[in-house]
Amino acid sequence: MGWGDLGAFGEPSKETPNLDQMASEGMLFLDFYTANPLCSPSRAALLTGRLPIRNGFYTTNAHARNAYTPQSIVGGIPDSELLLPELLKKAGYTNKIIGKWHLGHRPQFHPLKHGFDEWFGSPNCHFGPYDNKAVPNIPVYRDWEMVGRYYEDFNIDLKTGEANLTQIYLQEALDFISRQQASQQPFFLYWAIDATHAPVYASKHFLGTSQRGLYGDAVREIDDSIGKILKHLQKLGISENTFVFFTSDNGAALISAPKQGGSNGRFLCGKQTTFEGGMREPAIAWWPGHIPAGKVSHQLGNVMDLFTTSLSLAGLQPPSDRQIDGIDLLPAILQGQLIDRPIFYYRGNEMMAVRVGLYKAHYWTWSNSWEEYSKGIDFCPGQNVSGVTTHTKEEHTTLPLLFHLGRDPGEKYPLSFASAEYEGAMERISNVVQQHKVTMVPGEPQLNVCDKAVMNWSPPGCEKLGKCLKPPESEPEKCIWPH
């Protein structure tokens, strides 16, 4: 989902009454970011509070390439990483993930080995259908074992766009919350649903109900579901004791437009890029009785902050034996403070850009290669900013391209290199970048090696269902990341 997909963020159809109401009852973040313009690294960053370059969710197979965890990936979240649910356990929390895990699907990476107590969902994206010969269909897990596969037991009709997955995930959430309330246990629910990722789907009740087509139907279903979750918390009388945060893992995938693509508002480009459209996210904090209603924040935030903020809410300290990139947002959320902190825009192993205050400096610009672009893969459809949305990887490390995101949110007008404004802003930014680079110790890259033998051929529980498939022989190879 993109920054511009919600009514509260200016989507012209304004079809998200529940999220808009959540914002009017809570705090709307206008300057909130993901840690990476792609799903796996972004989700790894959220759960570890650390940049993907630190927690290993990147590749060194090539320079500045987006990588994720397709089912052929060999790597996943390292045991050495401390995930939010592992830490929350110490404070007595029960932790559940509903939806897409995406932090590795081999046994050692299973979410229940990394702090979660329950899981309902899939380890990978809902791509398919596959033939179960060259490629197996993606399994859906309940806790330790698979309970079926997408396109088989959990159908997605690619022709009509119908699938009731969001409804299933909603019901899982409501049930979990009810159980936790009944047992008086504190809980962490990570509702990490697949929608609105392509192939886009919605359940029958929502199909054809949006001005925006199928993508809008999916947004409406998410909006409706979140409304139901919030109302459930209120009905159970625990809304004033439950902190809820809504955000997305990357900007809308404009490459899926117009049929399955969302909106990044007036921001440049989309998913896969380090322009604002790829990384600025819709974000809403909700906590009745604690967050004053209808507030708007310009705090620079990041999904990694949800790690530190959640620990803070549970009365826990973040680990002190490693660099944590997320900050505690509670002073911003509860007292309206503005905490000075930079935002780093990474693509794979490269820091492409950095934001300090309202200034954003691009050290590298790239949308995608001419080769990919000539195949029709366009991350910036209809947008073309000369020297900015480049199809060759352009290095600006000695003289970064600088934008003022207040006057120019669309990153169209680089500041003059000769201006006093450029000089003043870059002095500040250079210090921030230098400090960042000096202390940066990259983690072991996890997304370099692929192997068809590690695909979801025979996940645990497959025997009971008669759904075990025979893997091919192991042939590890370098994963190819074209973007």
Place this chain on the structure above:
Amino acid sequence: MGWGDLGAFGEPSKETPNLDQMASEGMLFLDFYTANPLCSPSRAALLTGRLPIRNGFYTTNAHARNAYTPQSIVGGIPDSELLLPELLKKAGYTNKIIGKWHLGHRPQFHPLKHGFDEWFGSPNCHFGPYDNKAVPNIPVYRDWEMVGRYYEDFNIDLKTGEANLTQIYLQEALDFISRQQASQQPFFLYWAIDATHAPVYASKHFLGTSQRGLYGDAVREIDDSIGKILKHLQKLGISENTFVFFTSDNGAALISAPKQGGSNGRFLCGKQTTFEGGMREPAIAWWPGHIPAGKVSHQLGNVMDLFTTSLSLAGLQPPSDRQIDGIDLLPAILQGQLIDRPIFYYRGNEMMAVRVGLYKAHYWTWSNSWEEYSKGIDFCPGQNVSGVTTHTKEEHTTLPLLFHLGRDPGEKYPLSFASAEYEGAMERISNVVQQHKVTMVPGEPQLNVCDKAVMNWSPPGCEKLGKCLKPPESEPEKCIWPH
């Protein structure tokens, strides 16, 4: 001002608390249009309820060219046109215009000859400063006579951007409303201020206060002023008896970006064009006790509707001896009805496009000429949709370019000509267009002839101020309209 300039419409700085509150207390229109992507024709359409092609506010000097009323214009609003204030007078209304008239500045076009009882403001845009030799500075009128000139008695500091004009116009509005309330007279106030038109200005109190630079300062001052006007109505106890509508006369002028340009959100291009960015406007209706708070409307609306709607509010019928293009929006505003009606996108003498429901068909596409573009005049900076944002005037009258504005608000993906969707939508649209063209009787074009002798050399009242200037000899010529 553009569709995207308000917080309620997704401006990322969200600096318009008063307008956002006005929307939350009233009705937000998401599909509201101007009648022309340029100021004079738009304002003429608002006051007559008729398309510029009918009321004469267009040119036939060239095909599909935007025209307006610079101070060399010979024409203006014809006596045969019936303006909203003329009609409201019959119901006992006192009418005042504050700000830019722009419907002709020669004596016969004076607003007090066309139904207004009071005027404070200028006949033309606040361009300048001029030398009072080749070109006179624009006068500011109080009622029948000038009281000074811009850059002389009403200063605009182009270096700092400081001018207190919006404050003066605000005070005029508050005073007028107080007087009307005291005398128990019904009133029509047309608060037609110059800001945020370039050269952009703001008063000292607002300078430097916006994330967005000078343009944002001006928006904040307008927002603050409207908040004060609404509070004034409430304080006087007449808010439940006063209908207030906020909108703009054209999309944001992207050519003035980034320093003085606003935002059209995610819509394509800006002022001067018939893409959504040029003609879709922010719009809010406010009438406490009558309009339910926080409503959102997808009614296709147009500035011309304010003519018919205002008459309806005053218990008057629109004139029956001529074609009126504006419709009565009260059923949409008060009962939430959706009235089926098309939107026509004119540029000069040409119907460039038409919207019916969510479909928009372009019969002609043009941003501006290669010649102008090569001079750096770009109405679509950073945007380039192949075959759509064309620099040659492209005719599509036999096979219009069709867009679905729900799925594709940015007009980037024309529907396939071969699709059933195209055929079905175009059948409906063709009927609408045919009916429109068959009944269209263009008015006498008023914006063809220019003459330096008619400039504001010696406006009435100049003698008292010692500000009369000697006009040159009359040399009527065809006005040149490059866009």
